[in-house]
Amino acid sequence: MLFNDFDKNHFSDELYRKLTSLIYDRTGLFFGENSRFFLEKRVELRITALNLRNLDEYVRYLMFDSDSEKEWDSLITTITTNETYFMREERQLKCFKEDILPEIAKKRAGSKIRIWSAGCSSGEEPYTIAILVKESKCVPEHYVEILATDINSRVINKAKEGIYGESSFRSVNEAFKARWFISEGNQKWRIKDEVKARVTFQRFNLFELDRYALLGNFDVIFCRNVIIYFDMDAKVKVVERFFDKLHDGGYLLLGHSESLISVTEKFKLIHLPSDLVYRKE
Template identity: 35%
Template sequence: MPASVLQITDAEFARFRDYFYRRTGIYFEDSKRYFVDKRLLERMRHTEYYSFRSYFTFMRFQASGQEFQQLVNCMTVNETYFMRERYQFECLVEETLNEIVQYPQNKARTLRIWSIPSSTGEEPYSIALSLLEYWPLIEQVDVEIVASDIDTHVLDRCRRGLYSDRSLMHISQDIRDRYFLPKGANQWQLCQDIRDSVLFTQVNLADLAQTREYRHFDIIFCRNLLIYFDEPARRRAAEVFYDALNPGGFIFLGHSESMSRISSLFKVRKFNKALAYQKPLD
């Protein structure tokens, strides 16, 4: 069949959808059909498999899993900006932190938050801004924010704190005026005080020795990372997070990710605005 007339039938879409769901937990509604078809066809052309059947067989049974991972990369949106999935930051300051400070062992103690991967800094800085703007207890409680990434280049960008208009599209003008300085056309720099409030570190989640020292956190944000890991790496990461959290601590994952599919160590907690996974109090 010529590459130009490739198409995905309803039955093929259903078959792919079932398989992808079983492997990743991501379920594509019928409304996502165009999105899925477009990316599947791109991968079929790229790998030169000109029927769904031959492509699916190749992808499904490839021992290395490389093509499946390529599909995951295509099917997930890798974009970051301030306050992405805002409801999780709201859940942080309206619900989870308030619960954590109630535990007797947490009285008069610094709370610790870990953001991984930090990417270019939008997530850890969104956490900082959320705490300062929307968590009244910040006047009474000390908070440390640690942000980590495997890529040292993005850590340098985090420390510089330079962002485009697009990165700030969900930041109100008022907050922009108070925390950002204009730096030329469409560029804004986060003020020094906020940049100084986040510790940036390089870490590889797969490296036992590196992750050993990441402990005693109350909150972890790890959004849209595990989806790019294979099953063993995902399980290992869940173990690292379990050891990194204090009892009663919470982890937030990306909206398409589920800890329940990776590890039974965490308890699912449904808050008003978001879902989080909790390390049991013991």
């Protein structure tokens, strides 16, 4: 037992590099030396759960075991950062509601508007989008399709369930909660069906580059606080796909700490009344 514990905790540089490169090739997620402690702790949990002896066995399991797909799912669930909340980055959301949505509604004039929340985590972002569409009234809500995707199947299931605790409401007031949620007791709140019905959730890995063809085209892509975890090469590949997936005049909304500097010059940074956003010209 003592020996197993020692083995499990001893990740050689070579094996650590092998593990991070396997993770990168599959997900685009970049784990450098700064993330080593975090990743080792998470992977130790997986080694224990599978009753394996060490990282060497775990890496082989990921590569060759007949159950490896299931393990990839569990590993991704433990190593992704899923921090999110309703009405995150309010200025940008105001821009979406007051500037972008009316412009697209006018342009589309009666045909479907498609919005993608890419890296939606547990659903707070796409449900916020659905609420803003409802509040805006510039377009009948059934003309707007919202697709929400994430690589992590656990958060997708949570999003489909639609029940949230206090931390998801950190930047909204009680009136927002009362209007769009039903109390479940125990400080849990369930999203109302009228909002839930507007969002389709699906598991999708942004780094599976040949699968974008299945998605169709979009008017707006929200990909906020996701590519921050990718290296430059992965950012370039994913953002190029977003460009291809957007209609001309479509918008890419990134998190406020993210930018396309050194990633691509294809998008134009434009100044709308409420915020700066990227547009496909």
